[in-house]
Amino acid sequence: MFRRLVSGELLILKWSHSQSWKCRRLLSCNSVIGPDHGQELSREQRTVPTKQVPSRPEKQKRVCKVILDHFDQQYSQELGPLWPSARAVLLNPGCWQYGVMLNRFTAVSDLKLRLQGQGFTSLLPHTDTTSALPLNSSLPQPSSSPHPASLPQPSSSPHPASLPQPSSSPHPASLPQPSSSPHPHPGPPPLPPSLQCFIHPSPVRYPSPPHRQGQLKHYYLLNAASLLPVLALGVEDGDRVLDLCSAPGGKALAILQTANPALLCCNETDPHRSDWLAKTLESFIPQWLSSTVTVSNQDGRIFGQSEAGTYDKVLVDAPCSNDRSWLFSSGTGGEQEGVVRLRERDRLPTLQTQLLKSALTAVRPGGVVVYSTCTLSRSENQEVVEAVLNTCPGVELQDLEEELALPLQEHFTFAPLGHTPSLGLLVVPQQGQTWGPMFLSRIKRTH
Numbered sequence: 001m002f003r004r005l006v007s008g009e010l011l012i013l014k015w016s017h018s019q020s021w022k023c024r025r026l027l028s029c030n031s032v033i034g035p036d037h038g039q040e041l042s043r044e045q046r047t048v049p050t051k052q053v054p055s056r057p058e059k060q061k062r063v064c065k066v067i068l069d070h071f072d073q074q075y076s077q078e079l080g081p082l083w084p085s086a087r088a089v090l091l092n093p094g095c096w097q098y099g100v101m102l103n104r105f106t107a108v109s110d111l112k113l114r115l116q117g118q119g120f121t122s123l124l125p126h127t128d129t130t131s132a133l134p135l136n137s138s139l140p141q142p143s144s145s146p147h148p149a150s151l152p153q154p155s156s157s158p159h160p161a162s163l164p165q166p167s168s169s170p171h172p173a174s175l176p177q178p179s180s181s182p183h184p185h186p187g188p189p190p191l192p193p194s195l196q197c198f199i200h201p202s203p204v205r206y207p208s209p210p211h212r213q214g215q216l217k218h219y220y221l222l223n224a225a226s227l228l229p230v231l232a233l234g235v236e237d238g239d240r241v242l243d244l245c246s247a248p249g250g251k252a253l254a255i256l257q258t259a260n261p262a263l264l265c266c267n268e269t270d271p272h273r274s275d276w277l278a279k280t281l282e283s284f285i286p287q288w289l290s291s292t293v294t295v296s297n298q299d300g301r302i303f304g305q306s307e308a309g310t311y312d313k314v315l316v317d318a319p320c321s322n323d324r325s326w327l328f329s330s331g332t333g334g335e336q337e338g339v340v341r342l343r344e345r346d347r348l349p350t351l352q353t354q355l356l357k358s359a360l361t362a363v364r365p366g367g368v369v370v371y372s373t374c375t376l377s378r379s380e381n382q383e384v385v386e387a388v389l390n391t392c393p394g395v396e397l398q399d400l401e402e403e404l405a406l407p408l409q410e411h412f413t414f415a416p417l418g419h420t421p422s423l424g425l426l427v428v429p430q431q432g433q434t435w436g437p438m439f440l441s442r443i444k445r446t447h
């Protein structure tokens with residue numbers, strides 16, 4: 001639950017361990033409305049606990065004209081004919097879609113049935129296997145506004161087998177096994193790794209997962225394009241993984257759905273957002289994973305030096321100009337807020353380049369780094385990757401076209417980036433396919 005303060009800061013009411021509401025200020029950063037509004041979360045998702053909210057139109061937001069003018073100028077040049085439709089989507093939060101990522105550490109079979117009954121379908125292959133877990137009567141009831149029969153039906157064609165498949169071994173020896181002694185989140189052992197995300201062809205908002213004392217949440221709402229960097233990372237059982245810019249933790253959760261890493265280090269430099277990250281992990285991940293999933297608070301720019309060559313996979317989901325949220329002023333700052341953001345925007349490529357270089361130092365030779373942002377801006381995407389490729393020895397760009405873009409083109413609109421080999425994939429929101437913005441690029445450290 002957010003309250004806006006006169007200063008323009010946001011006040012978040014936080015559910016504490018002592019079961020009382022505590023107020024704290026959430027510092028401004030690109031994620032005030034959501035590091036990926038949509039990409040990670042809607043505002044509602046930042047509230048704990050939450051009520052079941054029926055599908056409803058987004059509140060009216062005020063467009064920040066100075067940002068819109070800037071985007072019009074820049075993106076009509078960079079995206080050409082894709083920009084008008086992207087613009088229409090970004091300006092209309094009522095048409096934004098949300099994906100429902102299931103939490104394999106909970107019993108989800110009942111939830112899956114509910115979602116399917118409401119017209120949701122699986123974004124990825126291998127999600128149709130029915131769970132052997134018992135139905136859980138404590139699952140949230142679906143939104144009271146059912147999806148009308150007139151909703152467009154999604155295509156039934158499955159995704160080609162070339163997508164990264166999840167690892168099949170449920171618990172490698174290196175992972176702690178579920179303890180038989182009582183712990184705060186007792187329950188059956190989790191399903192084998194499997195990233196399951198359900199999407200709806202219409203902008204249906206599934207209610208935020210309710211908070212229930214002592215119970216893990218069953219699902220996480222996100223922009224389905226957020227899963228692409230995680231799929232590109234291709235984490236395997238036993239990997240040592242670093243999520244360099246981790247809060248609020250949506251991609252860390254997704255990583256834990258795909259495999260059983262030996263270590264997942266979630267790093268976040270902002271202390272308030274780090275608290276939020278810890279809270280997310282606590283709400284979704286069983287306690288027996290606490291020695292596998294760690295939270296650190298280093299400046300990502302120097303992380304690589306302190307743990308050089310340590311990780312098999314590193315995700316750099318970089319701070320960026322968040323196109324979805326930046327278009328709307330908070331209401332207190334008005335146009336001035338846009339001017340400040342544009343100034344901030346100029347500084348981002350330097351920070352992003354430093355973070356990516358640090359990640360390439362943290363990864364071992366032979367390991368991979370995935371760089372991602374939730375902006376359409378070329379200077380924060382392709383140009384950052386290009387600068388790093390041109391200045392870092394022993395690194396190699398990897399193509400994601402066949403592995404991800406082709407199999408998933410049914411769901412996402414990928415912009416042609418006009419560079420061979422392509423410096424990455426850019427998901428551009430379009431009417432009917434509103435996922436994104438999301439840029440991702442994968443770089444292998446060769447030596």
Ligand SMILES: C[S@@+](CC[C@H](N)C(=O)[O-])C[C@H]1O[C@@H](n2cnc3c(N)ncnc32)[C@H](O)[C@@H]1O
Nearest residue numbers: 035245246247248249250251269299300317319
């Ligand atoms: C786009 S958000 C990450 C979203 C997250 N990966 C997720 O999926 O939920 C970028 C994050 O980077 C953090 N950040 C900014 N500068 C940083 C730095 N120098 N080192 C580490 N993290 C940083 C921001 O506070 C923000 O939480």
